[in-house]
Amino acid sequence: MTRTEIERRWTVGGRKLAILGAAASLAACVQVDTPDKPIEINLNINIKQEIVYKLDGDAKKLIEQNGDIF
């Protein structure tokens, strides 16, 4: 094996490594993290009883003034 042949093989090996490295980094880019917790939809309305009481008068007025939609 001549010196140049050895050098050439090294370069080929280097190229292969570079391609492998690029492929590996691409694979890392595509990776998607899945959330560990399921997505929750909260249907509970966050309202305290005292707020409902406070809004009661306005609610009654709204119904009276918009008889067509209530």
Place this chain on the structure above:
Amino acid sequence: MMTKLWKQWKASGLAMAAIAVTAAVAVAVPSAMAQRDPAYEKARAAGQIGEQPDGYLGIVGSATKEVRDLVTDINIKRKAAYTSNAPQGSTVEQFAFATGCNLIAKTRPGEKYKAPDGRWLTRDSGPPVRDTRCP
């Protein structure tokens, strides 16, 4: 010349009449809007639609496209009303909920309403099953 002038008068008179009619309609509409649409009243009475605790109308079972469109239309108007009238310090959702308490209380016997557990119930002569936070 005289006829031309007359024509001009006539045209402006027509325009004035048109404006007057438009104004009259604009004035008449709010009072007419205070009443429920007959189709809405009918769907309520038939139990095809009902009141939900969140302050919006819901469809009971399967409904025709007309009924679904009616519900969508009214709910959009309700949302607009809640949004523009929600008092300071309360959210639209909270104001809608407080109104929903009243709307369920106001249902007439035979009409449908949604209980806090999600079931559609028919209003009878007794008080409706409402959220514990309702006054």
